[in-house]
Amino acid sequence: MNQDISPLELRRKIRNGEFTSNTSGYSRGFVQGNLCILPADYASEFLQFCQSNPKPCPLIGMATSPGDYSIPKLGEDLDIRTDIPSYRVFENGELSHEVNDISDIWRDDLVSFVLGCSFSFEEALIDDGLEIRNVSEGVNVPMYRTDIDCNPAGRFASKMVVSMRPLIPSDAIRAIQICTRFPAVHGAPVHFGDPGRIGIRDINQPEFGDAVTIHSDEVPIFWACGVTPQVAVEQARPPFCITHSPGCMLVSDLPNSHLAVM
Amino acid sequence: MNQDISPLELRRKIRNGEFTSNTSGYSRGFVQGNLCILPADYASEFLQFCQSNPKPCPLIGMATSPGDYSIPKLGEDLDIRTDIPSYRVFENGELSHEVNDISDIWRDDLVSFVLGCSFSFEEALIDDGLEIRNVSEGVNVPMYRTDIDCNPAGRFASKMVVSMRPLIPSDAIRAIQICTRFPAVHGAPVHFGDPGRIGIRDINQPEFGDAVTIHSDEVPIFWACGVTPQVAVEQARPPFCITHSPGCMLVSDLPNSHLAVM
Numbered sequence: 001m002n003q004d005i006s007p008l009e010l011r012r013k014i015r016n017g018e019f020t021s022n023t024s025g026y027s028r029g030f031v032q033g034n035l036c037i038l039p040a041d042y043a044s045e046f047l048q049f050c051q052s053n054p055k056p057c058p059l060i061g062m063a064t065s066p067g068d069y070s071i072p073k074l075g076e077d078l079d080i081r082t083d084i085p086s087y088r089v090f091e092n093g094e095l096s097h098e099v100n101d102i103s104d105i106w107r108d109d110l111v112s113f114v115l116g117c118s119f120s121f122e123e124a125l126i127d128d129g130l131e132i133r134n135v136s137e138g139v140n141v142p143m144y145r146t147d148i149d150c151n152p153a154g155r156f157a158s159k160m161v162v163s164m165r166p167l168i169p170s171d172a173i174r175a176i177q178i179c180t181r182f183p184a185v186h187g188a189p190v191h192f193g194d195p196g197r198i199g200i201r202d203i204n205q206p207e208f209g210d211a212v213t214i215h216s217d218e219v220p221i222f223w224a225c226g227v228t229p230q231v232a233v234e235q236a237r238p239p240f241c242i243t244h245s246p247g248c249m250l251v252s253d254l255p256n257s258h259l260a261v262m
Numbered sequence: 263m264n265q266d267i268s269p270l271e272l273r274r275k276i277r278n279g280e281f282t283s284n285t286s287g288y289s290r291g292f293v294q295g296n297l298c299i300l301p302a303d304y305a306s307e308f309l310q311f312c313q314s315n316p317k318p319c320p321l322i323g324m325a326t327s328p329g330d331y332s333i334p335k336l337g338e339d340l341d342i343r344t345d346i347p348s349y350r351v352f353e354n355g356e357l358s359h360e361v362n363d364i365s366d367i368w369r370d371d372l373v374s375f376v377l378g379c380s381f382s383f384e385e386a387l388i389d390d391g392l393e394i395r396n397v398s399e400g401v402n403v404p405m406y407r408t409d410i411d412c413n414p415a416g417r418f419a420s421k422m423v424v425s426m427r428p429l430i431p432s433d434a435i436r437a438i439q440i441c442t443r444f445p446a447v448h449g450a451p452v453h454f455g456d457p458g459r460i461g462i463r464d465i466n467q468p469e470f471g472d473a474v475t476i477h478s479d480e481v482p483i484f485w486a487c488g489v490t491p492q493v494a495v496e497q498a499r500p501p502f503c504i505t506h507s508p509g510c511m512l513v514s515d516l517p518n519s520h521l522a523v524m
Contacts, residue, residue: 169454176438177450188439192431193455193481219455262524 045154056228093237142206147199307416318490355499404468409461
């Protein structure tokens, strides 16, 4: 399928069951988001968790009321129940199963949250001429649990998860400048250099994603990662929760440039 | 003397011979500049050198015509010949002598250039809560010759000189963000980490200024330095040249915040 498809067309193909895979590389230039759907009983605490931890949990949209499955700000004719290629259903914090449509399990008390993801800033870095190792090696970005505490909110608490991309120092400085413009997709890195300083034991053994090559003249650069709220939700063990499956994102109508604060 | 003196008052005391020392710490909040005065024959090439190398040579003002000793944009009633505490006079690229007033050696073919200096961004970093080691240790910032080529212009060519301040990584990221706002005072750092990568042999033996303590959890961060154009002028060996003496700057009426691009 042609990757240069509009977000609206892509969402329609997903809804019709014609597209059920990873959205990486599709509808280039448009914001893709992490999805988290929680019962109303947990929603205000999760909202507070996101607002207290904007680097790992940058909220770019949410449903205006429980049961609402549209988020007009993020997409024309968007239906949260059908327009994501694959969903993960959690019960009491445990993964139950994956599905391509959640219409039949939708409930009137569910609140949908969409968080920014690293695809947007990776695109901005690549457009500026930087090599992003996980992209050039065709693997998932390596992600690590750290000892950095997020600010807790109600039943939500977690250590921060970070993603890592190796860069030479002058490129790292440029990446910090570029990512600073995009607080809605994790913003500037949180650390560089010594992994042990933020509690990472082995840079070659990420807890999520895949290890990537780090050349001798490169420094590992660490960004707050959207897996953080997933870990917080797992630990809060809500009775019911739905997320996107890894890599199968909500593709929005927002141009990436729309997220730049300057 | 009270350091909270207005730039205009300070310049008047300098002009009257009441103040002949280092300007660091005086008229806090206002831009201080490096001075370079060259014969008209060299001026257009030096201007081109500055414009081709904005990080080490950020031009914040220049006289509008040869022989003019005012720069109204930088200061009310400013007289370049008398309002700097100490001047260095160079002949054929060699330091000849230092004086407190250049009225008697002023010539109708002299063109004055003023370049931004690190005092402005150090103040912004300190105001944000960062510790600047050369300030807290009360010494001159360490400066090093690198193997980074500046873009040559006519008779002016030089390797880049950098200044170094050690920071922990998260503070370094913040410093990069803050300094990016101030391109007129060297802007974002040019390198961090391994000194050898930019041709620095021994971090503890700066070519200019003083060594500072680097703690084990800190990384050396390198900024382009205003000593670079001085080196370029030395190497060009113009028959006549006047600069400020180190630390004895032109104190302008521009608030530091005026240099922020956003």
